[in-house]
Amino acid sequence: MTLPLRFAPAALDQLAQVSAPAPLADAVRLFSFLDLLPDPRGVRGRRYPLSALVTAAAASVLAGARSLTAITEWIGDAPTWARRTLGFPVDPLTGAVSVPHPHTLRRLLVRLDGDALDRAIGAFLPARATPAGPGLRAIAVDGKALRGSRTATTPYITLLAAMDHDGHVLAQRQVSDKNNEIPAFQPLLSTIDLTGTVVTTDALHTQHAHGTYLRERGAHYIAQVKANHPGLFDRIRRLPWSEITLDHHDRTRAHHRLEIRRLKTAAFAHLDYPDARQALQVVRWRKNFTTGKLTIERVYLITSLPPGAATGVRLAAWTRGHWKIENLLHHVRDRTFREDDSKIHIGHLPRIMAGLRNLAIGVHRRDGHTNIAAALRHTARDYRRPLTALGLTG
Structure with a gap:
């Protein structure tokens, strides 16, 4: 980079x-x-x-x-x-x-x-790393509230971070609260070379301006769609998913539970989102062997990647890998460094x-x-x- x-x-x-x-x-x-x-x-x-x-x-x-x-x-x-x-x-x-x-x-x-x-750290870490191999590099964007950072005007501050899916923070920016993450998105990524990357985000950052910005910077996106975008969510949710061919199937058993993940993709000629080319449905089945409880979750996403640009295995890895920012960064800062217990x-x-x-x-x-x-x-x-x-x- x-x-x-x-x-x-x-x-x-x-x-x-x-x-x-x-x-x-x-x-x-x-x-x-x-x-x-x-x-x-x-x-x-x-x-x-x-x-x-x-x-x-x-x-x-x-x-x-x-x-x-x-x-x-x-x-x-x-x-x-x-x-x-x-x-x-x-x-x-x-x-x-x-x-x-x-x-x-x-x-x-x-x-x-x-x-x-943060800019210095974001420049230092890639400089001491070995060059990345061929293919798209995945970057996750997500925010974290610092629970012990209460000030006279806010209960805590929030840090918006960009991290590659290997667990290396590339950029970070402070915002006053969770609702102000949206205007901080573009300034956060402005110091990163986004050429040849795919940026994964949660539903908060599924914004038309963000999609346009990423495509102008040479990046693809995989963005989650929820009910806070009712028109887009309803159109994707109502696709005939039961008739669409399965692209990827994964089954894991660990931590006293069984988890099955299924991924399907559907190509769009036109979707009301900048350069959106495909919709994704991820269905997650989880069974807890201790309690016997079974949960089923359906997640919908959109991506600028055209059909055939990435395999079902790769798309599934990217959608699942987005949450590594929670496990590899936020969880480590909380548990290992006791960040939320800090009174600084x-x-x-x-x-x-x-x-x-x-x-x-x-x-x-x-x-x-x-x-x-x-x-x-x-x-x-x-x-x-x-x-x-x-x-x-x-």
């Missing part, structure tokens, strides 16, 4: 300039992206480089820090060589490396530009902490870890591990 114009040239030019012990020849260093963040501090009194402070916070979260207190404790306990690698100033007379007081870091993170940080609600702190957690999850997944909790414990046992993961050491 190409880097956003704001980050690509300067970031790549700086790769050979950042000093670190035994750097890898092809390392992509977080420093190169964080150096481009706007510094909210005054010109006077900048004792610690902005990139050093944010990189140290990021490294601590990679090692499992869940709170601002845990971050400052991790930095304070860091050995001298780690402090030097992070870029903290060295006393020329004694060789001692000082670290910031907890209030210094807190004051910075409260005022840090969350959009800029001052300034930009909730947004910044969420961004750092996205970075940690993305880095660990890029490095092949599927169990993020185990990856955090592994990383916490050696200060060199988070620094290496961020490209600071070899």
Whole structure:
């Protein structure tokens, strides 16, 4: 994926300039992206480089820090060589490396530009990844409320995120509440190269303007249709689905339940939605062996993919894969990082902490870890591990 114009040239030019012990020849260093963040501090009194402070916070979260207190404790306990690698100033007379007081870091993170940080993270993660293989890349868009982020004007803030179906966050944007996700959709995706992608969304984002925007950006879409779009929903629901050939059938048995999923597709000559070419029906049968309860759910979707552009297996994987953003991102932040239990609600702190957690999850997944909790414990046992993961050491 190409880097956003704001980050690509300067970031790549700086790769050979950042000093670190035994750097890898092809390392992509977080420093190169964080150096481009706007510094909210005054010109006077900048004792610690902005990139050093944010990189140290990021490294601590990679090692499992869940709170601002845990971050400052991790930095304070860091050995001298780690402090030097992070870029903290060295006393020329004694060789001692000082670290910031907890209030210094807190004051910075409260005022840090969350959009800029998320853009930097969204540029860093793809840059350190191996190039994607051929075929369309799936991206899910969904929002998450930060339950512990109550402010004087809102009960909580909501973050709208774009994540590929492998679990890597590509962009994130803060909105004031769930109802304001719609106008944030296009700004969220504006920093991502959407060429050769298929974007999956829930019914909230099945908007004509969104469909037009995605097609203009070179992306396809798979969008869920519910009763909040009554005309479109009624037309798709009333198709003769019982007469349409089955495209895909899947049967799984796990977690004390049996689940059967059936997918059918129907081509349209015209549908009142930008470039819509097919309608999809997904029928899910779930039987709980513990309670004996059987549930049947029918889901309807539309897509700009023309007939034959993707197999039934691929379409089923994309429709099911959309909810990975819940399991691979939101669930991990809630359960592993205890995000909803956090009482951080001052300034930009909730947004910044969420961004750092996205970075940690993305880095660990890029490095092949599927169990993020185990990856955090592994990383916490050696200060060199988070620094290496961020490209600071070899």
